[in-house]
Amino acid sequence: MSIQFPKPDPSILARREAIVAGLAALVAPDSLITAEDERRAFETDALTAYRRIPLAVVLPRSTEELSAVMAFLHKEGVNVVARGAGTSLAGGAIPQEDAVVVGVAKMARVLDIDYANRTIRVQSGVTNLSISDAVAAERFFYAPDPSSQLACTIAGNIGMNSGGAHCLKYGVTTNNVLGVKLVLVDGTLVEIGGPYLDSPGLDLLGLVVGSEGQLGVVAEATLRILPMPEDARPVLFGFPTSEAAGGCVAAIIAAGIVPVAIEFMDKLAIEICEDFAHAGYPLDVGALLIIESEGSPAEIDAELAKIIAIAKDYGVTAIKESKSAMETAAIWKGRKSAFGATGRVADYICMDGVIPTGKLPQVLHRLNEIVAELGLRVANVFHAGDGNLHPLVLYNINDPIEQAKAEKAGEEILKLCVEVGGCLTGEHGVGIEKRDLMPFQFSPVDLAQQMRVRAAFDPAWRLNPAKVFPLEGRVAA
């Protein structure tokens, strides 16, 4: 199962020089990348098995420049692939040969911080972590915390409606964005929402978040910032088996306890992360939960006592509370570097399916069978509290047969997620990776409705056209 890209449009390729010249008239020389070896830096994202060199790359310095670039490309009928930091795991930012990559890397300023109203306004190219850093001195933070937060941009977070370990309590990107300035396909700038709640009219903001660069290019965003909790304490819980850990997660949620994070790692993931980060994870267990509780010390003690009682019912064999800020940092560093650490061991594809939490033990069991039947290995590390799985299926990228098997395993796992009442992707997005699986979750009518809405923004399908919707059977307005 190799993922297809649409055939590049020869008439666009033939006009490449004129298109590049037109762009050169709109932006400074260092905002336009045309040399082939430099364009190659943009040929893929974190789904590195697929690559396409774009026609050109343009990195505007301002919203006005971005607008002008979009208007020009629209006039020329050129496809656009919006790009933040290119860390998409779903191939959402992979270009096409006949498309111009429009990146926001040079639009990375914090524009305004308003502590009294608990909002921050930023250009969309700022990195996720730099937002929290900008407000940390006043003890505020921006809640969604993808593990890639050091690199990924708010533009990409909005593109994918990204989540993170602490979204169990605080929600994902869509719950934390108040407004955007969006450049439409023809260059028109619109303002949707702002420093107030519930944007007027239809909830276009909710539609734009998670639209994977297909409705417009986000130039600026107004985000909610939150006061830091008084204290936060992660605790490691080791279990003999993955099923026991999965059962414990379901029981915690069932008891009505919603801690700020419940993260899961199986044996292979623990070994890989511990080897990389030396976080003090127990190595003699079959699975590990990182559960973080926050509030005042007394509140944390009370919540943890309840969680520990449940964990005992599920045969917990090791419990280790963080005793210092340094230990806390190490615990999270280990978890957040899981993908990177795994990448040192082998190539992997990372699945992102979601299941009802009650189905965790059953699905973990079947998932391991699926991978074993194909003769592959899997490291499981994921956001267990909301049922968001990240099985990392290990393979060798230079072995086409193994790559096909890994993709097959991924497909089977995602179908399993849908079968038990879940979905294909919880936070990484569809991109090209899950595009052809969409019919497993949606009927043709469901998809056609989505595509007609998409077409209201982009009737000619110029924005990131290879993604999200299967190449066959596309509908316009």
Next chain:
Amino acid sequence: MNSVSPRTEAETVEAVTAARAARRPLRIEGGGSRADLGRPVEAETRLSTRGLTGITLYEPRELVISARAGTPLAEIEAALKENNQALPFEPMDHRALYGTQGEPTLGGIAACNISGPRRISAGAARDLLIGLRFVNGRGEIVKTGGRVMKNVTGLDLVKLLCGSHGTLAVITEATFKVLPHPAFAGTLALYGLADGKAVAALCAALGTPLSVSAAAHLPAGLATPEPLTLFRFEGPQASVDERLSVLRRTLVPFEQGEALAPDYAGALWRAIRNVVPLVSPPEAAVWRISVQPTRAPKLVDLLLKQIAVRYYYDWGGGLVWLAVAATGDAGAAAIRAALAQAGNGQTIGHATLVRAPDDLRRNVDVFEPLAAPLLKLTKDIKASFDPDGILNPGRMYPGI
């Protein structure tokens, strides 16, 4: 008025298909308790969801509930209560404001994105709504979202439908995330603060790590003779008591405060949620203004200089409820000009005319007017669901 009341999704499809074939627009109604929310619908036939009832899935252990659109909210809340759970967004009940009798339905809450005071801490209905089934204006059954807590598969039509006021589709089933009902609630009250100082206190409190779950300010004469500023805490009682007393110490520069008796405070919060302080006189028009909190007092101040208004603040200052005389344009031009002036060139909020006679709601912009490109997108989206304009036409904007 003709009425059709399908009992199944299939019958809903039939009703919509027939209406489309006859080019006979439908006014979609749940319990009818919010029939006056939005512009008057231009339709002679009513499609009631009252026959579409029943909880279809409730997994207390997974914090999720689904029900058909016409299921009374009361039935949902009763089922949740048995498991000590609740809808986190505390939906407002419009019956007092409109003097309506019907039973609010789950579908109505989803269609109108109805939230209450806890919206600032727990999110709005749109944040907790995770899945929908609906029949669009083409007579097609569509599903979007699902029953799991995280889902980014495809375009988020759940959000788009939530707050579309029945203009895009007839919602047939809705799935919400639920949470444990807070074990205890405590409310701190400050007395005598002027608006500016009160909103500053609300903002200061919401900027602390004390997890204030709701924050409101009622000027003199609305609930008590003196102005009343309220901060609500929820959770285990020990934690609530502790946080309340910490805030009390923090706010000393503002005023001495007192903890209110739980029953009294509970009644106050229900009144704030349901806009009870502005219910009478019933002939007054009522506006709902979502605004950047710190600019809310300035906005009110600008208005007080021009027209007679009664008002209060919820959402830590971010929501201003305002009653004005239902004459002329019911203050529409003045309110929107004051929003622009208070924003000093920046858009800082938007105003919705929530209560006014039909004629007024037909002739003034009930929802904030949209910039031309956004209006065009809105029209095109409407057409993508409902090409012949048969679902609640005119509810949000002329023709939409």
